[in-house]
Amino acid sequence: MTSSPIWHPFTQHALEPSMRRIRSAEGAWLEASDGQRIFDGVSSWWVITHGHRHPKIVAAIEKQAATLDQVIFAGFTHEPAEEVAAGLVEIAPKGLSHVFFSDSGSTSVEVALKMALGYWKNIGIKRTRILALEHAYHGDTIGTMSAGARGVFNAAYEPLLFEVGRIPYPKPHHAQPTFDALEIACRKGDVAAFICEPLILGAGGMLIYDAETLKEMHRICRAHDVLFIADEVMTCFGRTGTIFACEQAGIAPDIMCVAKGLTGGSLPLAVTLCTAPIYDAHLSKDRTRTFFHSSSYTANPIACAAAAANLEIWRTEPVIERIVALSQNQALCLNDLQPDPRFSNLRQLGTIAAFELSTVAPGYLADVALVLRARLLERGVLLRPLGSTVYIMPPYCTTKHELRSVYRAISDAVDEVLT
Numbered sequence: 001m002t003s004s005p006i007w008h009p010f011t012q013h014a015l016e017p018s019m020r021r022i023r024s025a026e027g028a029w030l031e032a033s034d035g036q037r038i039f040d041g042v043s044s045w046w047v048i049t050h051g052h053r054h055p056k057i058v059a060a061i062e063k064q065a066a067t068l069d070q071v072i073f074a075g076f077t078h079e080p081a082e083e084v085a086a087g088l089v090e091i092a093p094k095g096l097s098h099v100f101f102s103d104s105g106s107t108s109v110e111v112a113l114k115m116a117l118g119y120w121k122n123i124g125i126k127r128t129r130i131l132a133l134e135h136a137y138h139g140d141t142i143g144t145m146s147a148g149a150r151g152v153f154n155a156a157y158e159p160l161l162f163e164v165g166r167i168p169y170p171k172p173h174h175a176q177p178t179f180d181a182l183e184i185a186c187r188k189g190d191v192a193a194f195i196c197e198p199l200i201l202g203a204g205g206m207l208i209y210d211a212e213t214l215k216e217m218h219r220i221c222r223a224h225d226v227l228f229i230a231d232e233v234m235t236c237f238g239r240t241g242t243i244f245a246c247e248q249a250g251i252a253p254d255i256m257c258v259a260k261g262l263t264g265g266s267l268p269l270a271v272t273l274c275t276a277p278i279y280d281a282h283l284s285k286d287r288t289r290t291f292f293h294s295s296s297y298t299a300n301p302i303a304c305a306a307a308a309a310n311l312e313i314w315r316t317e318p319v320i321e322r323i324v325a326l327s328q329n330q331a332l333c334l335n336d337l338q339p340d341p342r343f344s345n346l347r348q349l350g351t352i353a354a355f356e357l358s359t360v361a362p363g364y365l366a367d368v369a370l371v372l373r374a375r376l377l378e379r380g381v382l383l384r385p386l387g388s389t390v391y392i393m394p395p396y397c398t399t400k401h402e403l404r405s406v407y408r409a410i411s412d413a414v415d416e417v418l419t
C-alpha cells in the first residue's frame, strides 16, 4: 500500500495500490519517472487533441503567465477571453452568439441546464423537465449525474439526484423507438430541454449513432419548442472528424457545451454557448433575471490564452488533414482486427475506434479491464477499457506506425489476459 495522501479519481485504491508517476510528456507520449515511454492512447482522458505540449500553446501560456495571471471576471474582461469568445462564435454552429466561461465539462453542463431553466422561468412559461439519453454521461456533479445514466457509479448519491425523462439510446438502424419516446415526452409541454452527446455516447461505452438520427432528434425538439443542448465536451475540436460533431448533422443546438479539447488539453477551461433568445431572456433591468452563476476562475486568462492559441492552430495548421490521416489509420487497424474472433462490434467515429472483447463474460468485466490495463502498460500503452469495451482515442499527431504498435500491444495483451 502506498502512503500517499492523494485520493485518485475513479480509482479503487484497494485494487490499485500504486500510481505510475509521470515526469514529462511530448506529442503522443508520456514519460514515467523510471524512464519508460508510454503511448497516450486515451489522450490523457480525452483532452489532448494535437499532442502534448504543442509549442504554440506552451508559448502562449508562458507569455500570458508573465503578463496577467488571473482577474475577477465579473465587472472585468481581458483580451484572451475576448479572443476565445469571438473565435468560438465564428466556428460554432450558426446562432450560438453568446459565450459563458467556466472551468470543466461538468460545470459547462450545469451552466447549460441552468440557462435552460432560467430561460423558461424568465419568459414566464412553466417548463422544468429535462430529457436525456439512456447510457448518457454528462459529468460527476449532482446535476450532471442526474442527467447521466444511473448505475453503480452514482447509486450512493441517488437520493440527491433529480428525476429526468429517459429517452432510449438510438441503436444503429433502430432509432425509431428513440424518436417515438422523444416525441411523446416533448408533447407533454413541460420539457425545458433535451440534452445529448452528439453522435457518440462516450463514457456510456463509445456508442455511436448516425448524423441523420441526431438531425431527427433535433427536429423533434424544435417542433415542440424544447431547447436542444449539445454536450460536445468530448466531441469538440475534431474528435469525430469535424470541429464540432453537430456540424455533421447540419444542426445548430440552442445550447452547446465545450470543454476537454478547448485548450488543446493543456489547461482546464470550458464554455457554454447559447443563442440570443436565451441570453435575451436573462437581459433585464430586473436583477432577479440575472444569470446567477460563476466560478472563482471563470475565464482564467492563462487558460484562455491556451484556448486562443488552440484556435490559432486550427486556423493556421492542417489540423483536419491530420485528423483525416489518423481516422484512416484507425480504419486500417480496425480492418485488420475484423476477422479476429476475439473482437466484435468494431466501430469508429472520426479519430475514435472501439470494439468489444467477445469472449469476456459479464461479471468478470471490471477485473478484465483492470488486468488488461496493467498488461498494456507493461507494453508501454495507456488504454482504459470501459468494462469489455476497448477504445483507442489517441492525439492527432499519432503516426500510422505508432498506431499499429498500439493495436499489436492490444492483441498481445488480450492473448495474455484471456488465455
Ligand SMILES: *Cc1c(COP(=O)(O)O)cnc(C)c1O
Pocket: 104, 105, 106, 107, 109, 137, 138, 139, 140, 197, 202, 203, 231, 232, 233, 234, 259, 260
Ligand atoms: C468528460 C465529459 C464531461 C465532464 O467533463 P469534466 O471536465 O470531466 O467535468 C461531460 N460530458 C461529456 C460528454 C464528457 O465526456
